[in-house]
Amino acid sequence: MNKIRALKIGDVSVAAGERGFGSLGYVELADGTQVRIPLMIVRGLKRGPSLLLLSTIHGPEILGIEVIRRIIREEVNPKRLVGSILAIPVANPLAFQNASYVTPYFDYFDLNRSFPGDSQGTITVRMADMIWSAVSKSDYIIDIHGVPNAMGHGYTVVRLSGKDSVDKNAIDMARAYGLSIVISEQRRIEEKGRLPGLQALAMHNGIPCILVETSGWRVWSRTAADSGVRGVLNVMKTLGMIPGSVEKQEGFVCPKPLKTHMLFANKGGILHLMKSPGEQIAAGDTVARILNIYGDEVETIKSPKAGYVCAYPFMENQAVAAGEYVALIGEIIENYKI
Ligand SMILES: [Zn+2]
Known part of the structure; x- marks a missing residue:
């Protein structure tokens, strides 16, 4: 053998x-x-x-x-x-x-x-x-x-x-x-x-x-x-490593592959989320607002593309400084071939 x-x-x-x-x-x-x-x-x-x-x-x-x-x-x-x-x-x-x-x-x-x-x-x-x-x-x-x-x-x-x-x-x-x-x-x-x-x-x-x-x-x-x-x-x-058929995942799954766009803060302050992860959005929709510590809105962050909110991946803290990562947007890739 x-x-x-x-x-x-x-x-x-x-x-x-x-x-x-x-x-x-x-x-x-x-x-x-x-x-x-x-x-x-x-x-x-x-x-x-x-x-x-x-x-x-x-x-x-x-x-x-x-x-x-x-x-x-x-x-x-x-x-x-x-x-x-x-x-x-x-x-x-x-x-x-x-x-x-x-x-x-x-x-x-x-x-x-x-x-x-x-x-x-x-x-x-x-x-x-x-x-x-x-x-x-x-x-x-x-x-x-x-x-x-x-x-x-x-x-x-x-x-x-x-x-x-x-x-x-x-x-x-x-x-x-x-x-x-x-x-x-x-x-x-x-x-x-x-x-x-x-x-x-x-x-x-x-x-x-x-x-x-x-x-x-x-x-x-x-x-x-x-x-x-x-x-x-x-x-x-x-891959044929174990028997059985594929099980569907629960929760939101986007029907088509996505191409992502990272959105960053240019101003500092407190982040207000205007959408939810998985929510469908149009190009130009406001995804987040940044209010400074006096309460003035100092930045409005809009989506450059239509698609979905993939994540609000602020890592540690919902207070952001300039250059921090605020949102990940997924643009639908139509007619994806592979
Ligand atoms: Zn990682």
Whole structure:
């Protein structure tokens, strides 16, 4: 019989039909504390795709930890799984510890913009290097993030690479996941001098990847976790890793793919939201007003396009300074072909 060998990544070695827990590696702090990047593996008895589940690349985006726990420990039976699941529930443990978006000390880098990483780089770049070793062993990736005040249970982002088969596979994953789909054209991997982000880099390396912006920031809800588990299982069903048919997501799902527009504050003050996440809007509709602390309206923020309010993603505080991110608008892409 064509026996499946044990899979070894980091310090985790897993036989076929088993689960394994450990870490990809560690970075060391000044007092010698070793900060480990956790790794969970489920190895099926039959050969098949290798799916990587990632969560908490950004510290406050914690819902994916619960989604991964349920997938790995409750939903998937290793004896029945086809292929394998690699899961990194907390990709940036330093940011997680501090509930901060970026690594909160040393280099202050955004892990998502530190790939493919370097084993000789600064601390975040070293973590990226370890995570990239798991990325490069994967056939498909679901990268779970979080955003406050999103439409429905969130939305899925696909960053097109221009490689048709990779793009088509990623769109198929997003359709199976079942939330609203945001298409981002990132055919060039360099982006205004910044590194491209894990998702675009994976796509350019031929690995279909979806980014899920679940609704939640520093908090999570059971209904959002239910949606995340349903989405991951739906993708696994379409990849042939588990049996069953795709289940429809609950809550608002936009009927067509969206192209997004980010709206920012130019004035400082208190943000008044004039629409709701998921609400349909016309071009020119007022999406938010900013009132200064004396009560004068200092800015009216209007949508440049017709479509939907995808999110009001102010991250920490509904008081905004100039340049802060106020709203994400989704313009419907008509006649989308892929
Ligand atoms: Zn994120």
